[in-house]
Amino acid sequence: MAPSTDLSHRDRVVVISGGVRGIGRALTDGFLSAGARVVAFHRGESEESVAAESALRTQQADALSKGRLAIVRADLTRSQDRERVLATAQDAWGRLDVVINNAGVCFRDDLSVERVGLQQEINAVAPVTFAREAAVHIRNNAHADARTPSRGALLAISSYVTEWHEYASDYLHHYAHSKRSLEDGMKRLALELRPVDINVGVIAVGVVYAGMGMATIEGKEEALAKGDLPVTKFSDVDAVVFEALCMAHPRGHYKTGRVSVLDGGWNLGPAS
Numbered sequence: 001m002a003p004s005t006d007l008s009h010r011d012r013v014v015v016i017s018g019g020v021r022g023i024g025r026a027l028t029d030g031f032l033s034a035g036a037r038v039v040a041f042h043r044g045e046s047e048e049s050v051a052a053e054s055a056l057r058t059q060q061a062d063a064l065s066k067g068r069l070a071i072v073r074a075d076l077t078r079s080q081d082r083e084r085v086l087a088t089a090q091d092a093w094g095r096l097d098v099v100i101n102n103a104g105v106c107f108r109d110d111l112s113v114e115r116v117g118l119q120q121e122i123n124a125v126a127p128v129t130f131a132r133e134a135a136v137h138i139r140n141n142a143h144a145d146a147r148t149p150s151r152g153a154l155l156a157i158s159s160y161v162t163e164w165h166e167y168a169s170d171y172l173h174h175y176a177h178s179k180r181s182l183e184d185g186m187k188r189l190a191l192e193l194r195p196v197d198i199n200v201g202v203i204a205v206g207v208v209y210a211g212m213g214m215a216t217i218e219g220k221e222e223a224l225a226k227g228d229l230p231v232t233k234f235s236d237v238d239a240v241v242f243e244a245l246c247m248a249h250p251r252g253h254y255k256t257g258r259v260s261v262l263d264g265g266w267n268l269g270p271a272s
Helices: 022-033 047-059 061-065 079-093 113-144 170-196 220-226 238-248
Strands: 013-017 037-042 069-073 098-101 153-159 199-205 258-262
Touching (some): 013 022, 013 113, 022 037, 022 047, 022 098, 022 238, 047 061, 069 079, 079 113, 098 238, 113 170, 199 238, 238 258
Parallel strands (some): 013 037, 013 098, 037 069, 098 153
């Protein structure tokens, strides 16, 4: 019997932090297209994020009207906000299957101890804490709803800058440290949750066209054209969405505790 290649997430419940912009928005759209019910949350403090939420509400009006999408403003670093996000999923659909920690920051100036500490909190401490809290809800699914068995998944979006040892700058040093901490925390969580069959994984992303993050760095196209970079192209967000759909799928449960690198071969170094 041939193995199924269906990546449907029909009726599964997915929570995505930073789910209205950039990679997070692409993940929201991707999981909705795969049949999931999605809670997309963000802080909503900047003009850009407010505009992004408005665009999501307009472009996914059908999903909102049919009760397949909930948009919440919440701060990942606040325990009461994390509880409210999880309660939104449980109250609306009675279960939780997947959490994707996508939200993050990269401070490029004002690298004071306090500022770097905040970056560490947002990029590593809060996401791993949220994943651990969400695991309690995912574990309850197995006992509460036998009609829709769930091998749950906890994913996080990291960055390939954790491996860019050939580049040095103050802000990249601190950012890479926070993302490495995220990866380490998720690996240890995978070990904790292995007995209950909850998949835990990380997607480390290189330069992708997502309208924010490293894709906004000036000069990247010129460097690519001159052959100064160890890749021949950058990616769009589809590669990230596809990887997340695979890793979060019940049949992806055997790949746990791993960092999946999407860098276009950057890790291989220059071709010549």
